């Protein structure tokens with residue numbers, strides 16, 4: 001790995017397949033050393049965009065560069081960028097080791113690197129089995145092993161969690177975290193925010209080939225998730241919260257859900273509990289609604305408004 | 315480029331297919347030619363000139379030309395299996411200059427085709443001379459000429475392997491590509507001959523060029539007899555070789571140029 005600056009830059013990328021516009025005027029950047037989630041519903045254009053970044057698909061217009069270079073102009077591409085696409089990209093009659101040795105030869109990496117990766121990805125025991133009999137989890141590991149042969153600093157992973165069981169998913173998350181902690185730039189696509197929410201730093205959200213949102217996940221989600229409050233004094237509590245926010249905090253938005261239940265936006269659970277106690281109001285339950293990120297994602301990808309439009313409409 | 319060729323050889327040798335293919339070559343070369351020589355072309359149905367004539371030797375050895383579909387299919391699979399099993403995802407990731415990948419395949423499979431041709435004609439030579447000696451026939455062709463004929467057949471096998479690679483690159487779908495390649499070699503050219511006037515073109519088609527390279531006129535003669543047209547005049551062996559090389563060059567160019575801009579989705 002070199003210390004070169006390796007940011008992924010997508011600018012005004014458009015791809016048409018005949019009458020279908022898969023990606024339209026898409027621009028975003030992926031910063032070095034971060035895990036960026038590339039999100040969008042099925043058919044949004046994630047795979048097409050990632051394939052344009054590595055030159056598998058020729059853009060109709062626009063450019064995609066890694067460290068300022070088009071993929072084909074990178075001197076030793078497999079030592080700079082690794083990518084994983086389908087759940088199976090191996091010859092069924094090759095063993096995992098055969099497969100890796102072919103690509104090690106292609107990239108000019110020693111056989112010892114193959115053995116190392118088989119160990120790192122927990123495939124040592126299955127190394128000499130034909131890939132035909134591999135489970136989804138093993139295929140994903142072998143895909144990752146192939147992408148990592150050249151110890152690349154940039155990784156593009158297209159829905160690597162597809163078909164993994166919860167255990168496999170949690171292994172994948174910690175493995176990717178480990179890779180990112182080594183300073184790698186990772187772009188990981190998913191159609192479900194929940195799948196990657198725990199590991200991504202940034203997100204790029206697209207829908208119908210266009211950018212809907214991008215930036216820090218925490219900023220997109222807003223300051224605090226809403227809190228569901230159950231209280232027999234709901235009406236009084238609502239007024240109290242709005243009239244007496246803590247020092248330096250804007251007045252919260254309080255939404256009655258049903259008698260005895262409120263949804264509070266803009267305050268966190270401890271702040272609500274403190275205020276209620278100070279005003280001697282009873283609170284029977286406080287639940288922070290973390291699902292809101294998923295909701296945000298759904299809003300972003302299903303409504304017709306972009307974030308800016310939504311912002312100005314408020 | 316050296317790395318790419320090394321990788322292609324690794325890919326080729328990783329499965330048993332190469333062994334099976336060479337066994338097939340030995341079976342077709344040694345087995346087929348041995349059997350035909352033992353039986354003797356004069357006992358074929360319909361009878362053909364015996365081995366004591368030059369035409370007899372040529373018709374027996376020329377049969378090897380019909381096995382060209384094997385190396386052609388191997389060459390085709392070299393490209394189509396990459397698309398079928400999607401290894402092309404990794405291949406073009408590791409080697410984004412696609413022409414280099416296809417050039418490496420052409421080189422690798424050119425060598426493989428040569429090995430196929432050598433095993434095919436080598437075993438054929440052993441079986442042929444063995445059977446001739448066993449039957450005590452005096453050959454109608456000098457030994458040196460027989461060997462030259464076999465060498466020309468080996469060259470044709472290299473050409474067909476490379477043609478296969480080109481066709482695989484043009485038609486990425488494995489089944490479709492195999493159907494086109496084998497179908498054309500087996501039946502397509504014959505069917506074309508049915509069209510009046512096409513027989514004038516036959517010498518310039520791959521099959522006709524191969525026939526002139528390998529001095530194998532049986533098909534052309536049978537064809538003109540059946541259609542009761544004027545006899546088809548094949549090109550000279552050298553011209554046939556040039557025409558076949560022309561097709562090989564076209565196929566190679568197609569193999570290298572065609573995948574350049576096609577999207578991998």
Ligand SMILES: Nc1ncnc2c1ncn2[C@@H]1O[C@H](COP(=O)(O)OP(=O)(O)OP(=O)(O)O)[C@@H](O)[C@H]1O
Nearest residue numbers: 017020022041042043044045046047048049191579
């Ligand atoms: N080769 C192709 N020919 C025609 N249309 C295509 C091709 N590849 C993709 N598309 C279309 O482009 C659009 C974007 O597809 P893409 O696969 O990039 O989406 P995606 O975000 O990866 O979806 P998913 O979550 O289902 O994987 C879709 O409408 C798809 O049908």
Ligand SMILES: [Mg+2]
Nearest residue numbers: 046047048158
């Ligand atoms: Mg996709």
